[in-house]
Amino acid sequence: MAKVAYFDCFSGCSGDMFLGALVDAGLPLEMLEKRLNSLAVHGYKLSAEQVKRSAITATKFTVTMDETESQPERSLKDIVTLIGASKLPEKVKNTASTIFQRLGEVESRIHGTPLEKVHFHEVGAVDSIIDIVGVAFGLDALKIERFYSSPLPSGSGRISAAHGILPVPAPATLELLAMSNAPIVDFPKQSHPQCELVTPTGAAIVTTLAKFGRPSMTVEKVGYGAGTRDFEAWPNIMRIWIGEEIEPVGSEDLILLETNIDDMSPEIFGYLMEKLFTVQAVDVWFTPIQMKKNRPAVMLSVLAPRHAEFDLTQTIMRETSTLGIRVSSAFRHIAEREIIEFDSTIGHTKAKVKRFMGNILSIHPEYEECRRIALERNISLQEVYRIVETEAHKYLAD
Secondary structure, eight states, X not given: OOEEXXXXXXXXXXXXXXXXXXXXXXXXXXXXXXXXXXXXXXXXXXXXXXXXETTEEEEEEEEEEOTTSOXXXXXXXXHHHHHHTSSSOHHHHHHXXXXXXXXXXHXXXXXXXXXXXXXXXXXXXXXXXHHHHHHHHHHHHTTOOEEEEOOXXXXXXXXXXXXXXXXXXXXXXXXXXXXXXXXXXXXXXXXOOSSOOBOHHHHHHHHHHOEESOOOEEEEEEEEEEOSSOOSXXXXXXXXXXXXXXXXXXXXXXXXXEEEEOSSOXXXXXXXXXXXXXXXXXXXXXXXXXXXXXXXXXXXXXXXXXXXXXXXXXXXXXXXXXXXXXXXXXXXXXXXXXXXXXXXXXXXXXXXXXXXXXXXXXXXXXXXXXXXXXXXXXXXXXXXXXXXXXXXXXHHHO
């Protein structure tokens, strides 16, 4: 079973609400501060405190700016370069850069400006860089693999922005929601505040990472992130549910995207695979092929849910030299997968159980757990695998 997060955005979402919820769910603030210090960004201070929102306790995350220190206006290239130069894990860099790339594409479309000339105002501010990179790091640190989201509230009224007075949702927010076909809901008119509930940063995070819909899952932790305002009618919070996804049994309707590439550096393929998994690819693989004039090439294959086609197509076009992508329907039968934990004679460990039609077909020890035991006890890895598999069968039979 995969570790998943469900973003419960009944009162909207923003970067600080995301980070508040992650800290509330167990992300250490000190760890976050230490990793964000590797960004070449200065003049800010992070804090997290427990607050009440309509009698519910939540964590309020705040980025406090040093007003005596000036901050530059940054382009998309500046921000991506800044993220790339940090000491953050590569997966975190890729996730954060992808979120900013999506924001840049939206700003380019709204203002009719070439992507390379887009400069960020609110989004390019230090607090938004911290929000986006911080969320990417927090989700990775909590080892979350898949993301889902509730429908998003529309909000109403007007806001003051760098481009003047704008309607709610802000143009960037609305464009992001439209690009992902996000479901929008509204509050009853008598309780609806005249304010922005989903910020561009919050919309960018959700629409880049999450599939809309509530998964079948076991809930292990819930994090509460507080918004700045305290409404009378309901708690202004965002919740993150964290747990294990319950895999469906039976079959799954997917799409297969394929393209042949013969003129790209091999170094790019590993980076490409990481990027594709951040936009909901189910599986990615490369096949050596021969093209015209007997030229060696690579066929890229991406298996994915239908709703992710647009994002995956954009990523492949942007990150590779291809001029076209083939898309076909794919149908797969899937087995039920379960992770069991038990105490073996050589230590506490885990194993993956494969079932189909109610029958156990195989038990596969988890590599990382077996590796740890092998190193701790100075036993060969093969022997650890044999012992764990044998005792896992006994554990399930008892």
